[in-house]
Amino acid sequence: MGKSATSIRFAAVGDIHVNKDSAGTLRSFFAQAAEAADALLLCGDLTDYGTAEEAHILAEELGACSVPIVAVLGNHDYESGTPEIVVETLTRAGVRVLDGEACEIEGVGIAGVKGFAGGFGRGSLGAWGEPAIKLFVKEALNEAMKLESALAKLRMPRRIAMLHYSPIDGTVEGEPLEIYPFLGSSRLEEPLLRYPVDAIFHGHAHRGTLEAKTISGVPVYNVARPLLLRSRPDMPPFRVVELPR
Numbered sequence: 001m002g003k004s005a006t007s008i009r010f011a012a013v014g015d016i017h018v019n020k021d022s023a024g025t026l027r028s029f030f031a032q033a034a035e036a037a038d039a040l041l042l043c044g045d046l047t048d049y050g051t052a053e054e055a056h057i058l059a060e061e062l063g064a065c066s067v068p069i070v071a072v073l074g075n076h077d078y079e080s081g082t083p084e085i086v087v088e089t090l091t092r093a094g095v096r097v098l099d100g101e102a103c104e105i106e107g108v109g110i111a112g113v114k115g116f117a118g119g120f121g122r123g124s125l126g127a128w129g130e131p132a133i134k135l136f137v138k139e140a141l142n143e144a145m146k147l148e149s150a151l152a153k154l155r156m157p158r159r160i161a162m163l164h165y166s167p168i169d170g171t172v173e174g175e176p177l178e179i180y181p182f183l184g185s186s187r188l189e190e191p192l193l194r195y196p197v198d199a200i201f202h203g204h205a206h207r208g209t210l211e212a213k214t215i216s217g218v219p220v221y222n223v224a225r226p227l228l229l230r231s232r233p234d235m236p237p238f239r240v241v242e243l244p245r
Helices: 027-036 052-064 083-092 131-152 177-182 186-194 225-231
Strands: 007-013 039-043 069-072 101-105 108-112 158-162 199-202 211-213 219-222 239-244
Touching (some): 007 027, 007 158, 027 052, 052 083, 101 131, 108 131, 131 158, 158 239, 219 239
Parallel strands (some): 007 039, 039 069, 108 158, 199 219
Antiparallel strands (some): 007 239
């Protein structure tokens, strides 16, 4: 599919969970995404354990993608304690990995951050009590501040945000209620209200809801690949969103 003079298409997917057995299994998937869109957004949990081997396999598979690629990491990409190796490997493969930074693709600004957990609305964990609880909440606040910093850099009229954790509870509906606090945080929504965007993408909630909206009415897309596979079995497991140029 050729480029449109009036719009730009983003294909978004998260939770690919590449492992040592993934070699040779994703090239056609990424080629299909490149054919359907002008850019590919990868919303975290790109690998299963965050190992150098998994990152290398992912980089090889992404060689089939002929459009710009922007990514954020997810919690699985931190499992081995060396997320910098995942970032370095993907960067060498031409992927732009965002962690509180912003970039631009064909006039559309993109702000990206991993995000963190903590719960939503009245169910949000407060920074009170033991030091470990305060550190947990501080991590969510730090991720929200990184997102705000990235959003503040965007000066173009069209803007999107990409995360791994959800900024709203609407797209985690369908998950067991008891794990809601670990799927995202309302603190991530706050900067998105101060710095409006056209669309928000995240993953992480494999059994959540495909789409919901922020308090201000901005569409939020849950692009976790397991959710897309289950919810739309007759369609490729990525979400294409089109924005006017």
